[in-house]
Amino acid sequence: MTFIKYILKAVFKNQLIILIILFMVCFCQKLIKLLGLLENANVSMYLIVLCLLLNIPELGKLIIPCSTFLGVLITFYRLHVHNEIIAMYSCAVDKVLLIKSILIFSVIIAGFFSIDLAWLSPCCAYYQNRLLYDIKDSINFNDFWEKKIYSLDVAKNLILFIDSVHDQKLKDIFLLKIHRDKDVSTSIIVTADYGNIKQQSDGLKTIVLENGVCYDLYYKNEVYNNVFITDFAQYEMLVNPVFRKIFKQKKSIDYMSMRQLWYCEQLEAQIELNWRLTLLISIFVMPMTAMFLITNFSNSYLFKFLLGMFLYIFFFVSHIILHYYIIVDETNSILWIWLFNGLYLTIIFLCNMWNTVFMKKLVAIMFKHHSYM
Structure with missing residues (x-):
C-alpha cells in the first residue's frame, strides 16, 4: 500500500502541474477570441471573466485526458530514470501493483471527469452562450464609430x-x-x-x-x-428576429446532460453520448498506454514521448473519423466505436499484464492443462 500511495502522489502532482499549464494556455487563447468577439461592445470585466469561467468545464473535456496521459508518462519516466521501478522489483513488488496504482488513479480522475461530462460542461456551455448572446444583444448601437465594420x-x-x-x-x-x-x-x-x-x-x-x-x-x-x-x-x-426564438425553443445537444442524451433518439444525440463515453474510456486507456511505453521500451525518452503522442492522437483521430463516417453515411454504426474502444483497451491491458507473475502463472496452468489432454 505504501508503494501505491507513493505512485499516486507523484502522478497527481505531475498531472496537476500539466493541467494548470494547459488551462493557462487555453485560457489565454479563449480570452483573445472573446475580446475579438466583443470588440464592439462596452462590456464590463466582470462579464468577460464570467464567460471565461463558464468555458473552463468545456476546456476540461479535452485537457483532462491529455494531462492524465502526460502526467503518467512523465511520472513513470522519472521513476524509470531514478531506478525506482527496479528498486520496487527488487523488493518483490510485482508489476500488478503498478497496474493497480494506475487503475486507482484512473478511477479517481474518471469520477470527477464524469461529473464534468454528464452535467457541468453542458450546463456551463448553455449559460455561456446565453450570456454571449445577451451581451451582443445589449450593444448600444447609438455609440457607433465612423468608418468601422460592425457585426450585428x-x-x-x-x-x-x-x-x-x-x-x-x-x-x-x-x-x-x-x-x-x-x-x-x-x-x-x-x-x-x-x-x-x-x-x-x-x-x-x-x-x-x-x-x-x-x-x-x-x-x-x-x-x-x-x-x-x-x-x-x-x-x-x-x-435579431430569429436567434432569440431558436435559443428558447430548441436546445442544442451540446447543452444536454448524458441522461438526456441517453433517452434522445436523434442520431446527433447518440453520437454526442458515445463521444463523451469515449472521453471517459480514454481516462483508462491513455495512462495504461503511458505506463506500457515506459516500462517495456528501452529507447530514449524522446522516442517514448513521440510514440506515446502518436498513440494518443491515433486514438482520438480514429474516433473523429468514425463519427464523421456515421454522420455522412447516416447509419447508426456506433458499434464500430465500441469495438475500437474495446480492442484498444484489451491490447493495452494485456501488454501491461504480460510480464506479471499473475500472467505467468495463468500461462503455466494453461500449458499444464493442455499437456494433460
Whole structure:
C-alpha cells in the first residue's frame, strides 16, 4: 500500500502541474477570441471573466485526458530514470501493483471527469452562450464609430459599415446580410444615405435605412443565378428576429446532460453520448498506454514521448473519423466505436499484464492443462 500511495502522489502532482499549464494556455487563447468577439461592445470585466469561467468545464473535456496521459508518462519516466521501478522489483513488488496504482488513479480522475461530462460542461456551455448572446444583444448601437465594420448578430451574417455619424443619425451606410442554405444561398447588399436603429417594445431591434438601393443576389454552388436591384425610400430590417426564438425553443445537444442524451433518439444525440463515453474510456486507456511505453521500451525518452503522442492522437483521430463516417453515411454504426474502444483497451491491458507473475502463472496452468489432454 505504501508503494501505491507513493505512485499516486507523484502522478497527481505531475498531472496537476500539466493541467494548470494547459488551462493557462487555453485560457489565454479563449480570452483573445472573446475580446475579438466583443470588440464592439462596452462590456464590463466582470462579464468577460464570467464567460471565461463558464468555458473552463468545456476546456476540461479535452485537457483532462491529455494531462492524465502526460502526467503518467512523465511520472513513470522519472521513476524509470531514478531506478525506482527496479528498486520496487527488487523488493518483490510485482508489476500488478503498478497496474493497480494506475487503475486507482484512473478511477479517481474518471469520477470527477464524469461529473464534468454528464452535467457541468453542458450546463456551463448553455449559460455561456446565453450570456454571449445577451451581451451582443445589449450593444448600444447609438455609440457607433465612423468608418468601422460592425457585426450585428452572433453568427456574423449581418454586417454594417457606417461612413459618418451626425447627431446620432447614420450617414452613408453599407449593409450586408447573408443567408446560407443547402440548395440556394442569398446575399442582400443595401446602400443608403441615412439610417438609424430603433428598439421595439418586445426587445427586438430594427435598422431603418432611407434613400438607398437594395441588391438581392441568389447563387447556387458559388455561381450567381439571379440579381434583383431595387431603389427604396425607406428600408427596415430586423437585427435579431430569429436567434432569440431558436435559443428558447430548441436546445442544442451540446447543452444536454448524458441522461438526456441517453433517452434522445436523434442520431446527433447518440453520437454526442458515445463521444463523451469515449472521453471517459480514454481516462483508462491513455495512462495504461503511458505506463506500457515506459516500462517495456528501452529507447530514449524522446522516442517514448513521440510514440506515446502518436498513440494518443491515433486514438482520438480514429474516433473523429468514425463519427464523421456515421454522420455522412447516416447509419447508426456506433458499434464500430465500441469495438475500437474495446480492442484498444484489451491490447493495452494485456501488454501491461504480460510480464506479471499473475500472467505467468495463468500461462503455466494453461500449458499444464493442455499437456494433460
